[in-house]
Amino acid sequence: MTAQKKLTRAEQKSLRPIQILDAAFEEFVRCGFTGTRVEDIADRVGVTKGTVYVYFETKEKLFEAMINHFSVPFQELLGITASLSGSATDRLISILGLLYEQIAEDRATRELTRLVIAEGHRFPDLIDRHHDQFIEPIITKVDALILEGVASGEFREVPVEFSDIVVAPILTTTVLRLIFDDRRVPTPNKEAFLRTYFDLLLNGLLAKPH
Amino acid sequence: MTAQKKLTRAEQKSLRPIQILDAAFEEFVRCGFTGTRVEDIADRVGVTKGTVYVYFETKEKLFEAMINHFSVPFQELLGITASLSGSATDRLISILGLLYEQIAEDRATRELTRLVIAEGHRFPDLIDRHHDQFIEPIITKVDALILEGVASGEFREVPVEFSDIVVAPILTTTVLRLIFDDRRVPTPNKEAFLRTYFDLLLNGLLAKPH
DNA sequence: TATAATTGACTGACCGATTAGTCAATGAAA
DNA sequence: TTTCATTGACTAATCGGTCAGTCAATTATA
Numbered sequence: 001m002t003a004q005k006k007l008t009r010a011e012q013k014s015l016r017p018i019q020i021l022d023a024a025f026e027e028f029v030r031c032g033f034t035g036t037r038v039e040d041i042a043d044r045v046g047v048t049k050g051t052v053y054v055y056f057e058t059k060e061k062l063f064e065a066m067i068n069h070f071s072v073p074f075q076e077l078l079g080i081t082a083s084l085s086g087s088a089t090d091r092l093i094s095i096l097g098l099l100y101e102q103i104a105e106d107r108a109t110r111e112l113t114r115l116v117i118a119e120g121h122r123f124p125d126l127i128d129r130h131h132d133q134f135i136e137p138i139i140t141k142v143d144a145l146i147l148e149g150v151a152s153g154e155f156r157e158v159p160v161e162f163s164d165i166v167v168a169p170i171l172t173t174t175v176l177r178l179i180f181d182d183r184r185v186p187t188p189n190k191e192a193f194l195r196t197y198f199d200l201l202l203n204g205l206l207a208k209p210h
Numbered sequence: 211m212t213a214q215k216k217l218t219r220a221e222q223k224s225l226r227p228i229q230i231l232d233a234a235f236e237e238f239v240r241c242g243f244t245g246t247r248v249e250d251i252a253d254r255v256g257v258t259k260g261t262v263y264v265y266f267e268t269k270e271k272l273f274e275a276m277i278n279h280f281s282v283p284f285q286e287l288l289g290i291t292a293s294l295s296g297s298a299t300d301r302l303i304s305i306l307g308l309l310y311e312q313i314a315e316d317r318a319t320r321e322l323t324r325l326v327i328a329e330g331h332r333f334p335d336l337i338d339r340h341h342d343q344f345i346e347p348i349i350t351k352v353d354a355l356i357l358e359g360v361a362s363g364e365f366r367e368v369p370v371e372f373s374d375i376v377v378a379p380i381l382t383t384t385v386l387r388l389i390f391d392d393r394r395v396p397t398p399n400k401e402a403f404l405r406t407y408f409d410l411l412l413n414g415l416l417a418k419p420h
Numbered sequence: 421t422a423t424a425a426t427t428g429a430c431t432g433a434c435c436g437a438t439t440a441g442t443c444a445a446t447g448a449a450a
Numbered sequence: 451t452t453t454c455a456t457t458g459a460c461t462a463a464t465c466g467g468t469c470a471g472t473c474a475a476t477t478a479t480a
Binding site: 226259 | 427428429431432
Binding site: 030031032033034035089114116117118119120121122127128130131135146149153154155156158159161162164165166167168169171172173175176178179180183188192193196197199200201202203204205206207 | 240241242243244299324326327328329330331338340341359364366369371372374376377379382383385386388389390402403406407409410412413414416
């Protein structure tokens, strides 16, 4: 049993928005925007629908607030990547490893991706935010690193406008997990997956360089 | 003006299910399952809601029928791949090229992927079908080809349980298009994309083999 | 060929259930 | 006693699904 400190009304009230946001995340992920009932979100918190509407004007606003609330943690990662040192290869591998953890392994980010794919039509702002805050910085970073590697002679000359390809296994893992969850036989071993991913990325499939 | 042949009642009736299925595709893609109104589907065909229910028992059944209707064309591709010849490299490239066309470039397949990601929870059968008919055969095929390549000495020894990685750029292209549609600056040039994809896959990023 | 009888695809008004959003009343904390 | 976070009953609107009725196309009859 958790030692549930008795809270003052002010404390309770200041916690409510986040409790509601967390509950909203679960429900919106489970049922999508239209399919989610505000009352189910309230139930999850242990309050009634009326309370939800004290804190959020409409279902739409609640949805948007929820997305914003769960979009933050990603920013830190972008900071870390700036402070890396070593060869271009080392830094590229480090970043891709971090991205894998953040995008493929973190449930919140994964489910956020689901919502972006599923509800993007209805919330164009969501798409724009997602592009500006997630995709664009990642691609820019990877682009830059590849260019550095090419400049230093570590990497072959490679068209930089296709950095998607380099990041692809990460997004693919995310999407396959979204679709098949635990249905697909073994959840692949992280270390082994990354080892193969990086090996293929750096050395390619062919037995001999031509 | 299209030369609209006057149809007999029987002809008209035999066309209806497909007209409705096509309209359902557009609406379900646009609004998701819960968000779609059966009446909007009917409007799109130019009939009323009642007519839709003449042909399909429930909204759920209509949704499932629509998915099945649009899932067929993929089967052909799997046939083609069986009849390829040449080196493992050539055949792998051929298959990946075909997959790219079918998965990333074909709108129906792409939007089907969206629905699988978005509505998978609600329709477990859908996921199973999708896995059995799409993912599984593809991965199996790619696995087999890689093993052949390894056996013949063309490819390096590579753990075969990670064929996802090889296919990843295709799924990633699909998903990025689903999210950003035409919002992302230029729709990348297909030939150039595939050239880079295959080059990276076969030769890797490093300047020298080590 | 002209006309009447029949069919059946389609309609649209309707029902019941659901749910977003409201607000006067409540009751516990301060 | 006062305050105010919470309630829960309420409304208004939406939407899946139904079905008796309609009318144009078809078939039978004269």
